[in-house]
Amino acid sequence: MYPGFLFLSALSFCIFLPDKLCLTRAQRSLMAAEAQAEAVGMNISFLDNHVVVSNGIVQITLSNPEGHITGIQYNGIDNLLEVTNEEINRGYWDVVWSPPGSIGTKGVLERLAGTSCEIIVATEEQVELSFSRTWDSSVEGKLVPLKIDKRYILLHGSSGFYTYAIYEHLEEWPSFNLDNTRVAFKLRKDKFHYMAMSDDRQRDMPLPDDRLPGRGEQLAYPEAVLLVNPVEPEFKGEVDDKYQYASELKDLRVHGWICSDPPVGFWQITPSNEFRVGGPIKPELNSHVGPTTLAVFVSTHYGGSDLVIKFGEGELWKKVFGPIFIYLNTVVDEEDPHTLWDDAKNQMSVEVEHWPYDFPASNDFQSAHQRGSVSGRLLVQDRFITNDDCIPAKGAYVGLAPPGDVGSWQRECKKYQFWVEADEKGYFSIPNIITGEYNLYAWVPGFIGDYRNSSIINITSSVNIDMGDLVYEPPRDGPTLWEIGFPDRSAAEFFIPDPNPKYVNKFLLHEPNRFRQYGLWDRYAELYPDGDLMYTIGESNYTQDFFFAHVLRKMDNYTYEKTTWTIKFSLYDINESETYVFRLALASAHQSDVQVRINDLNKEPIFSTGKIGGDNAIARHGIHGLYWLFNIEISGIYLYSHEENFIYLTQANNQSRFQGVMYDYIRLEGPRTFVVNKIT
Missing domain, CATH: 2.60.40.1120 (Carboxypeptidase-like, regulatory domain)
Structure with a gap:
């Protein structure tokens, strides 16, 4: 306990209050709270620039008044966070934001720092701290125009802590764009080497040093690095890229890291996705080399600028992000530390069962x-x-x-x-x-x-x-004449090639993770060196003959050529006065223009999507981004009866390497009257 700090901590706490006249009241409140919490092993101590909260199992240290997590003490480890990092770069909330009218998804990265600290709850069972700040015109253009209230909760007997935040935009405040917000934890690289995010994706990981020049070689973009001289030779020749570890939100309930000496697990548990954006199958980052653990609430990942939140001037808005739970666990005796993953999954189930929590003190969180x-x-x-x-x-x-x-x-x-x-x-x-x-x-x-x-x-x-x-009643105009794929908003059922041996990540070689390998986009030109993909209805098999992504053809390191895929099929008894419908469902699109032509590649397309998409799922090892559905009417005069027909799909934008689409499902429907006549 910290008996020597009771009076001084009260003073240091109060200097951050906006009204210094409340000093005596704050002293009384703080000393009473500390005394009450201390009686059952709960302890709050205010030092010069920090707040230390402990329940006898976990101790967390936060910068005061900023509210960054600078230390987590557990199971004999004095700090689970990376002690060589600056305090602002250990555990923190941040945003990426930009001025109104900004184009793209890149903005200003800002650590969300409080300007005042307040004890919200201090009882025998719970401590809840608030680190808040508000916005005013004096910081316009420097700080995101939001009122921020970051909360941290420590419960009696709990092996971990909770954090959540309330963001608010008031009617007199300016417009802006919000691109990203999250909570990030940078763990000790000398301790945490084993990462787990699912039963089929967990293993010992490279060190962050392996990504540095001399040990790592940057590939097509900064996130992807070929490990050429890693500290641990077993990782030599592998590609490391944080996007290889993304997961769909519905599967992203628990993820984290394991330290083997002493055995400790650090887990981020999200019991509900209600406050996240994009729906249940939106892919999102979680844990990656660092060792880093993230709780991402808003991002443009796998969606692009469509997922930028745009606030108008004077627009009222308030939202609660979280709470999430940081769960810490250990094993007994000689138990395998890897079993900490199973325990973390069990704890995740407990947290989900208790959602919505009944202990957050903010009135903005509904019980x-x-x-x-x-x-x-x-x-x-x-x-x-x-x-x-x-x-x-x-x-x-x-x-x-x-x-x-x-x-x-x-x-x-x-x-x-x-x-x-x-x-x-x-x-x-x-x-x-x-x-x-x-x-x-x-x-x-x-x-x-x-x-x-x-x-x-x-x-x-x-x-x-x-x-x-x-x-x-799903879209339907007539009977299915033929179809390619299975409609599930994913390209996973199509042909996924083996990776180039030069760019293999060994633990992603098997189903269902083969699509996560680096460089699969360039395999298209290698597999189709003399011409583009041709798919024959009735003969071809989409699991083997339909490449998972309609990408450009690599000519050299700077040139990429448009590609045209051909679907060949035969029809009988064409009625030229009737209309056929071509359904084109896309699982992903990135700055692409898919043009559709019938039986003559040299004519103008009968349909064009125009330039669509920005999800970048191809480069980021995804199998889908945002879903698109196009329903294209084809007059019977364009089709041949008792002859071969061809539908040409051209990806016509080729300004950059990763422009392309992934198909979810393709279908040609006959006229409705054809079926009615058959039925009658």
Whole structure:
């Protein structure tokens, strides 16, 4: 305990209060809080420029009044964070922001530093600290125009701590763009060498030193480094890139690092994704070489500028990010330290079960009794598959997001979203929804497009809304004449080549992670040296003959050529007066223009997407970004009966290396009347 610091810490605490007249009250409050917490092993101590909080299991040290985490003490290790880093670069909240009208996704990186510290709760069971700051015109252009309130919570008997933050933009404040916000932890590189983020992605990792010049060779972009002379020879010849370790948000509940001596696990647990942007399958960064652990709440990763949050002048906005839980664990006796991963998964389940937490003190965080729920069943009706019958939307993703157009949820970033997966019979139940107005959205694996229920759903405290049976009618004009792929918003089912042996990351060689290898985009030119991809309906197999990404052809290190893929097929009994529909679903697009031509490559395209996308999923080892669906009508006069037909898909933008698309699913439909006649 810290008996010698009680009176002095009260003084040092109060000098950061804006009203120095409250000194005596602050002294009394602080000393009472310290005494009460100390009685059960909870301790708060204010030093000159730091706050130290301990529950007898974990001790955290924070800079005062900034609120950066400078130290975490656990299991005999005096500091789990990288002690060679400056204090501002150990554990911190940050944002990337830019002035209004900025183009792209790059802005100013700002560590969010508080200007005042306050004890919010100090009881036998809990300590909660606030580090806050507000914005005023004197810092315009220097600091992000937000009111920031960062909170840290330590509970009695808990092996870890919680952090969350409230961001607020007031009506008199200027406009700006928010590109990214997160919490980052830089762990000790001499301690934490084993990284785990899933059952199939965990292992000993290279050191950050291995990425430095002389040991590492930068590849096409700074994040990707070829390890040519690593400290540990086992990593020689591997590529390290933080994007290789990205995960979809629905799978990103727990990740972290293991130290073997002494055995300690450091885990970041996110019990809910309600405050994150982009929906359940948005890929996001988590842990990577550093050793670094991230909790990313807003980012343009795998979405591009579509995911930049743009605030207008005077726009009112407030959002709670978190809480997230930093969980620390250890083993007993001679137990294998790698079992700490299993324990972390168990703890993650405990945290999810207790969401929403009942202990955060901010009134802006809604507890369970303040929230509502929505349930129902989603069915699919596609009369060209099941006549007029409805089938259960098995495995559908069903969610509530702010009111908008069909599919708007994947680009909505300012408010909250709540998603679940429907069961085998299409039933869903969405609990713990924050009060407000929503639309209900969904998509169903196996069917193209998006469902949106047009009714505005008003969630109030304790309401339980039963939506009954909802029917999704996916886009359909006629029978399927042929199809390529499986509609699930991913290109994972298509052909993924082996990596160039020069750029292998050994623990990503097997399913389901083969698409994460560096340089797969350049394998296209190697596999198709004499001409572009040709896919023949009825003969070709999309798992072997349809490259996973429609990329440019590498000519040299500076030149990339447009590519045209050909789909060859035969049709019979073409009706020239009827309309056929070509469905083109994209799993990803990056600064691409897909042009569609029918049977004559030299004519003007019958359709062009125009320049779309900025998700950069190809370069970032993704298998999808944002979803796009194009429904293209083709007059029967363009098609040949009893002859071979050709659909040409040209990726016409070739200004930079990573322009391209990933296809999710392609389908040609016949005229509706053709099916009606057959049925009758």
